Amino acid sequence: MxxxxxxxxxxxxxxxxxxxxxxxxxxxxxxxxxxxxxxxxxxxxxxxxxxxxxxxxxxxxxxxxxxxxxxxxxxxxxxxxWWEADPARRALQERWMDWMLSELQPALAPVLFGVVRKLPGHTEPEQIAAGVRRSEAKIAILEAELQRRPFLAGERPGIGDITVGCGVHRWLNMPVERAARPAVERWYAALIARPAAASALPLPVT
Incomplete structure (x- = not known):
């Protein structure tokens, strides 16, 4: 085990x-x-x-x-x-894993720290607002991608969806105003319905 x-x-x-x-x-x-x-x-x-x-x-x-x-x-x-044999198809998944770490996670962090965890030095409204704007820009990229296909790299979920899904779980469940993102919300609903996701993504976000 x-x-x-x-x-x-x-x-x-x-x-x-x-x-x-x-x-x-x-x-x-x-x-x-x-x-x-x-x-x-x-x-x-x-x-x-x-x-x-x-x-x-x-x-x-x-x-x-x-x-x-x-x-x-x-x-x-x-x-x-879950592990694509074709390196090109696998790379389409792995780029989203890297995007989560390099783009989405840093954008979300100020919002999480300021709004949810209320950490000293992170609660200034300007800091939080900047984090929300940056997060919205990243989620807009995700929305455009998911308007073209059900999951990030095709017709079924992969390792990229898992990694990014953890970030989007935070974003959609933090008490902030967000733009409507129907494709992202449809994708997230499909992910969170999976038993492995439901047990890994607790609520409330902390």
């Missing part, structure tokens, strides 16, 4: 939990990070010298970095349903 280290309020942990569920792998999840602490222990430092979450243990293998873990689970356990 897999062991996943990390609190479920983390989008990086959510994608790993979701992927494990999609590929049919049972797991034990250990709450660490945030209010649970534990990242500064010698035990955790031996698992991940960066002292970040998540960490995956699969037998003798220990992995950190959420994107790497997601790819590993898809490649090892998902078959071609």
């Amino acid at each position: 897999l062991r996943i280290w990390g609190r479920l309020s983390s989008a990086n942990v959510q994608k790993v939990v979701w992927m494990a569920g999609e590929v049919g792998q049972g797991f034990e999840r250990v709450d660490v990070g945030g209010p649970f602490g534990g990242l500064d222990t010698a035990e955790y430092g031996a698992l991940n010298p960066n002292r970040q979450i998540p960490v995956l243990q699969d037998g003798d293998l220990t992995l950190w970095e959420s994107q790497t873990i997601t790819r590993y689970l898809a490649a090892r356990y998902g078959g071609e349903d």
Whole structure:
């Protein structure tokens, strides 16, 4: 059985939990990070010298970095349903994984920190408004893509949908005013209806 280290309020942990569920792998999840602490222990430092979450243990293998873990689970356990054999088709999925980290996640962070977590130094209305504007610009890109196809790289969900889906779950469930995005909302509804997603994406967003 897999062991996943990390609190479920983390989008990086959510994608790993979701992927494990999609590929049919049972797991034990250990709450660490945030209010649970534990990242500064010698035990955790031996698992991940960066002292970040998540960490995956699969037998003798220990992995950190959420994107790497997601790819590993898809490649090892998902078959071609989740790990495309064609490098070109797989790249269409992986670009969205990278987009989530480089574009959407940084845009969402000020909104999450200011509106939901109310962290000191992040609650100024101007900061939050700037985060909302930046997030809207990124979600508009997603809307245009999803107007052309059911999922990010074709007719069925893939690793890109899982990764971006965790970010959109936050966006659609934070108490901010948003533009209507019917294609994004249709896509999100299809994702959240999947049992593996429903168990990985808790509400309320915290």
